[in-house]
Amino acid sequence: MRPRKTILCVDDNEQVLSIRKFLLETRGYRVLAVTTGHEALEILRDAPLGSIDLLLCDLLLPQMDGNEVVRRGKQLHPMLPALLVSGTVTSFERASAADAFLPKGAFSPAEMLDRIRILVTRKRGPKKHVQPAVLDDIAIAS
Template identity: 30%
Template sequence: GAPTPAAPRGTVLLVEEEQHVRALLGKYLAEQGYETLEARNSEEALQRCKAHKAPPISLMICDLLLSEMNGIELARRARSHHPDMKTLYLSAHSESSMIYRGIPLTDISFLPKPFKLKELISAVNELLSRAKKQT
């Protein structure tokens, strides 16, 4: 028979300015067993972080370049509410243009756009399994 739905594999905060992209990714993450919170910008993302107490948000997926602040700054602020939260950055810009803009790319998990949904999920799974090993 069909497997019984397991407990969520983790809580993911998805920050995406384009509504149709956010809806598609959110639906896909939920199908993969993740509890998904969605935000359309960094301000909304920080409100979600503040409001969501338990279980802690394990991962934030966001664009490196958001309109109000870059993703790295957003992640830094979001971690004041969820200190163990990992971040997966998405970007249509090349790594060299990020470095040119002064965005440090060391020690960050980065997925270039466009990507396939299964590439997103394998990046998410890898980040979260690494996080489990560290605790």
């Protein structure tokens, strides 16, 4: 069985956060759900590099917007992919720190899951091709 991928999910709306957490956990992801950017950054500060596979964050958060959370999160974990979501489609230009952006209400859960799968795969990097073992004449003779 493959190890579960960990997603740090940030949204100040607890109902949306709960639904998103349920959706992701039923697809096999481990979800760390928090309601503020400060909580998310605390988790990232304490987490070993590479232990979190995706930052999924709402753009409009109180005190610190999602773009700032992503920017600071990438300072702590440079290879961390980030997906920002927002209820305002016009907020896309403000979402410059993220790897991807989805406008709330304009995408289906399947589209979000597909985008998450792509970002998590990208973080892991391309599959390495294993060279077939070359047998030495000496090893064959023995």
